[in-house]
Amino acid sequence: xxxxxxxxxxxxxxxxxxxxxxxxxxxxxxxxxxxxxxxxxxxxxxxxxxxxxxxxxxxxxxxxxxxxxxxxxxxxxxxxxxxxxxxxxxxxxxxxxxxxxxxxxxxxxxxxxxxxxxxxxxxxxxxxxxxxxxxxxxxxxxxxxxxxxxxxxxxxxxxxxxxxxxxxxxxxxxxxxxxxxxxxxxxxxxxxxxxxxx
Amino acid sequence: xxxxxxxxxxxxxxxxxxxxxxxxxxxxxxxxxxxxxxxxxxxxxxxxxxxxxxxxxxxxxxxxxxxxxxxxxxxxxxxxxxxxxxxxxxxxxxxxxxxxxxxxxxxxxxxxxxxxxxxxxxxxxxxxxxxxxxxxxxxxxxxxxxxxxxxxxxxxxxxxxxxxxxxxx
Numbered sequence: 001x002x003x004x005x006x007x008x009x010x011x012x013x014x015x016x017x018x019x020x021x022x023x024x025x026x027x028x029x030x031x032x033x034x035x036x037x038x039x040x041x042x043x044x045x046x047x048x049x050x051x052x053x054x055x056x057x058x059x060x061x062x063x064x065x066x067x068x069x070x071x072x073x074x075x076x077x078x079x080x081x082x083x084x085x086x087x088x089x090x091x092x093x094x095x096x097x098x099x100x101x102x103x104x105x106x107x108x109x110x111x112x113x114x115x116x117x118x119x120x121x122x123x124x125x126x127x128x129x130x131x132x133x134x135x136x137x138x139x140x141x142x143x144x145x146x147x148x149x150x151x152x153x154x155x156x157x158x159x160x161x162x163x164x165x166x167x168x169x170x171x172x173x174x175x176x177x178x179x180x181x182x183x184x185x186x187x188x189x190x191x192x193x194x195x196x197x198x
Numbered sequence: 199x200x201x202x203x204x205x206x207x208x209x210x211x212x213x214x215x216x217x218x219x220x221x222x223x224x225x226x227x228x229x230x231x232x233x234x235x236x237x238x239x240x241x242x243x244x245x246x247x248x249x250x251x252x253x254x255x256x257x258x259x260x261x262x263x264x265x266x267x268x269x270x271x272x273x274x275x276x277x278x279x280x281x282x283x284x285x286x287x288x289x290x291x292x293x294x295x296x297x298x299x300x301x302x303x304x305x306x307x308x309x310x311x312x313x314x315x316x317x318x319x320x321x322x323x324x325x326x327x328x329x330x331x332x333x334x335x336x337x338x339x340x341x342x343x344x345x346x347x348x349x350x351x352x353x354x355x356x357x358x359x360x361x362x363x364x365x366x367x
Contacts, residue, residue, distance in 0.1 A: 081274045082344060083351040088306045112353075123274065149350035168349035169305055 042145045046165050051076065051156045052143040056110065056134035059121045064108070064134045067160075072106045073182035074156040075175075078141065080113040081123045083150040085169035090127045092172040097131050100179055104158065109133035112141060112150060153178075157185025233355055234260045234345035242362035243324055250291055250325035253361045255280055257318055257341065264313035265343040267298025271312050275344070276354045280320055282339035287330035288363055290337065291323030303348060326365045337361040 040052035051074070053067045066074065077093065079086035097107045111120050111133055124133050141147035144154065155164040155178040163185045164178045238256045245251050259265055266275045282290045296319065298312040324337065337360065344354040 080351070082276045082354075084275070084303060084309070084311060084346060085305070085349050085351060088303070088309075149352055151350070168347075169303075170349075171305075 038139050038143045041143045042162075046145060046154065046162045049162055050160050051154060051162050052140075054140045054143060056137060056140060058132050058134050059111075059117055059124065064132055066108070066156075069106050069108070070160055071158055072104045073100075073158055073179065073185070074154075075105065075107045075179060075182065076110065076144075076154040076156060077107065078110050078112050078136065078144070078147045078150055078152045080111060080150050081115055081120055082113065086151045087127070089151060089169055089172075089175070090129065092175060094128050094130050096172075096176060096179060100183065103183055105179055105183060107131040110136040110140065112136040112147060155179065155182040157182050159186025161185065233357060234263045234352065235265065235341065235343055235355070235357060236260070237341060237357050237359055240359060240361050242364060244364045244366060245288070245324060245326045246366055247326050247328050247330065250323040252321040253324050253337075253363075255320045255322055255341065255359065255361075257357075259315050259318065259345070263345045263347050264301065264311075264315040265345050267312045267314050268295035269298070269312060271310055275311075276342075278314060278341070278343045280322060280339065280341050280359070282322060282324075282337050282359075282361060285337060286335055287327045288335055288337060288365075289325050289327065291325065293320060293322050295320055305349070322361070324361065324363060326363075330365050332365050332367055335363040335365060337363055 037055040038052060039054070040050065042049060042052060051066060053065065055063055055065045058064050066076070075093070075096075077089075079090070093107050093109075097105065109124070109129065109131060113120070113136070117135060120133070120135070144152075149167055151166075151169060153166045153175075154162055155166075157163050163182045166174070166178065236258045238258070240253060240255060243251045243253045265278050268277045268279060270277055278295070280293055284290050296314075298314050300310050300312055301315075302308070302310050338358070339361075340356045340358050342354060342356045345352050
């Protein structure tokens with residue numbers, strides 16, 4: 001009897017998992033997971049959770065891993081060249097990278113499009129982008145809860161946890177506040193060893 | 199009695215778990231399937247040989263959103279396009295897209311976009327060559343667009359479309 005229940009429990013888990021994966025993978029490009037190593041997946045409200053690590057290729061073909069920036073605050077920005085609002089905030093990011101880079105900010109752009117890499121690179125050069133930009137993969141978008149609308153940005157603290165998320169274009173002042181919060185997150189008070197502010 | 203009660207509870211649990219998983223999976227699918235444009239059924243056209251007629255492709259953009267016109271103001275922007283595949287001796291002529299309306303986002307009042315919003319109609323010339331036998335045909339193709347609202351843009355989408363064509367002598 002007990003064995004029957006255990007077997008039934010296993011069957012339930014397997015069936016449920018297959019149903020979930022079936023929907024999760026039923027879209028074009030999902031087979032490109034091999035081009036983007038992803039660890040973890042966000043569900044629900046991302047604030048307070050660890051940002052999923054991933055590895056992508058920059059526009060120069062170099063590997064870019066989110067975990068390489070641990071210890072810095074990261075503004076992870078999903079965008080595309082065909083996205084008008086994305087173009088508006090890009091010059092703001094350039095300014096903010098210059099202003100807060102010395103304090104430990106790293107902006108990372110992820111281009112979520114099938115456009116030729118050379119065209120994306122030309123676009124970023126024309127915009128004066130001064131931070132790394134990677135060619136996005138759907139697997140990374142999925143790991144971050146399914147990035148449907150662009151721009152979508154995640155503000156990640158020095159400890160790798162998500163401080164804030166923004167979907168759609170927001171004002172430069174608001175972006176700056178989120179950056180300041182990310183810079184303060186994961187910083188220890190030198191006297192007490194506890195998180196700063198606590 | 200006890201065994202029957204356990205069996206019923208287990209069956210109920212299975213059903214609930216499968217239902218919950220299906221709903222969540224369905225939610226993911228719905229997000230990916232969402233279309234910001236609704237294509238109206240295309241009225242059939244009647245073609246006599248070598249006399250082109252215009253098939254009207256009409257669609258509505260979801261309220262609160264806009265799509266780039268066929269001639270957006272930047273080559274980086276994805277234009278709205280209709281593709282119809284010629285078939286069985288039927289040909290598709292040059293499509294004259296309607297002009298879009300100029301607008302700008304509140305965050306960038308100086309940057310103009312040329313867009314379609316609300317209901318849009320596009321006339322597509324269709325003709326039949328001399329060798330086409332009278333009868334019923336269907337031209338197949340797709341409408342491609344890319345939608346935005348005031349502060350977000352969404353990946354390009356395609357909607358399949360069909361144009362019923364009747365060829366008469």
